[in-house]
Amino acid sequence: KVTIRALKTVVTAATAGVSVLSLCEKGDAFIMAETGKIFKKEKDMKKGIAFPTCVSVNNCVCHYSPLKSDPDVILKDGDLVKIDLGVHVDGFISNVAHSFIVGVTKVLTGRKADVLKAAHLCAEAALRLVKPGNQNTQVTEAWNKIAKSFKCSPIEGMLSHQLKQHVIDGEKTIIQNPTDQQKKDHEKAEFEVHEVYAVDVLISTGEGKAKDGGQRTTxxxxxxxxxxxxxxxxxxxxxxxxxxxxxxxxxxxxxxxxxxxxxxxxxxxxxxxxxxxxNVLHEKEGEFVAQFKFTVLLMANGPLRITNSLFEPELYKSEHEVEDPELKALLQSSASRKTQKKKKKKVSYRAVPSYYTIKIQTLNVFYEFKSFFYYY
Known part of the structure; x- marks a missing residue:
């Protein structure tokens, strides 16, 4: 809840004339204030920012979180803005990123719409593919195909990571648009039940080659x-x-x-x-990069996205669309988890230490940080 509320706070404040610095400060301050209200009795428990608020504009790919001594970057109408942040409680991490156009009031077309739609659909495809039994290579292939449909490119070599307690960059990863050498070096992996991932999609209107432009790393x-x-x-x-x-x-x-x-x-x-x-990375000047990131728990009955998207697809219209029949079917399929039938016979429960607990009360799913998975 804190993660999405923090994101909404920054998105709402991101209007023309506002500085990127003020948005980063606002996001971080919100996270610290809200996490400070929970588990107050746990004096030794660390909680707060799992990833500092970054606001990257247009061809800036990621990790722009300026200092007070840095030159001001002021948003203007038409800017493509990416907001990336994360929250943790006792080392249990929830990450999210969102992209949008500043000041958009009517349906937007053109290359900005293309890249936003492509990135959004890549995220939706990943939500359906990152599930127990599937391979990380399946996600990489789907991203390449979807981006190509919109004449865009995934940012080369960027990684999505498995999350563990206190670990934001776990061993299992999903790679975007790998080079031939990266294909050889990147370890293939199968997704397993009860794993958690921060799925990070970065798509460019250009060639997808991000470079360090020499901007200060913060x-x-x-x-x-x-x-x-x-x-x-x-x-x-x-x-x-x-x-x-x-x-x-x-x-x-x-x-x-x-x-x-x-x-x-x-x-x-x-x-x-x-x-x-x-490092602060950039695409070529004149290109646009869109980013969507979500945290997903791999349950036995399907993936559970705990940081929902704020994307409004009705605001963006592209002349391109996904043509691949298999991908179209995948994107049209439900991402909801299957309902598990209750067993009538009495069973004993055994607590198994793990990463997250899911509690289902009526139709609401509550995400808790410090607990266990229960299974028969």
Whole structure:
């Protein structure tokens, strides 16, 4: 609930004349305020931002979360905006991303509509394909075909990750538009019951080749496998505060009270790979990139998306459509989970520690962070 409410808060505020910095600050502040209201008795429980609010505009692909010292980026009508953020409670993660056009009041056509429709349909296809028994390669192939139908390209080499407690980049991944070498290197995997994924779709009107344009990196995460004795006092102070506040979760330098010291301290930490950077990537100037991300739980009776889409398909009309018969059938199929029949005989329940719990009360599905899966 907090994740979607945070997204809606930022989307509502994203109007012409508003700065990207203010939107990022608003999203992060909302997450911290709302997560601070839950599990108050659990004093040692960490909760808050699982991925800092990023607002990437037009050909900026991802990870743009500026500092106060950075030049202002002001939104204007017609901008294609991508908002990406995440929330966690006790290390249990919920991620989401959404794309839209600023100031759109009537049906939009053209290349922006093409890329938004393509990205949306890729996300919908993934929701139906990321289920127990299927392979990650099936999702990659579907994304390539759908994007091609709209004369677009998935961003090359981008990954969707399995989620685990305190781990935003789990071992199993789904790769977009891999190069020949990436196809050889990327590990094939089968989706399994009770796994959780952050499915991240990034589609471009261009060739799909994202590059680091040299813009300042502001988002990092701790690499728990790296150890190094930092030499500078500023670096040690920064690193100590980072571990205390964020542990292994991604964070932004904007979250530190003294931005100057944070910018200085992060240099040595990143140089010796104690921190992994989330670089700001760009497509070619004049191209547009759309992103949709959702968190999905793989249940025995089907996938359960817990961060719903805010996309309004009626606002965007493309001259292209999916032609592949199998993909058309897939997209037209229901993404709802199958209803499990209740057994009449008495059964004993055994609690198995796992990632998330699903509670079904009447027709409502409630998502809880600290608990177990129950099975017969």
């Amino acid at each position: 988002v990092y995460k701790r690499d728990p496998n790296k150890v190094y004795g930092l030499k500078m006092k500023t670096s040690r102070t920064f690193f100590s505060e980072m571990e205390r506040r964020f542990d292994t979760m991604p964070f932004t330098l904007r979250a530190f009270e003294d931005e100057g010291k944070a910018r200085l301290g992060v240099v040595e930490c990143a140089k010796h790979e104690l921190l992994q950077p989330f």
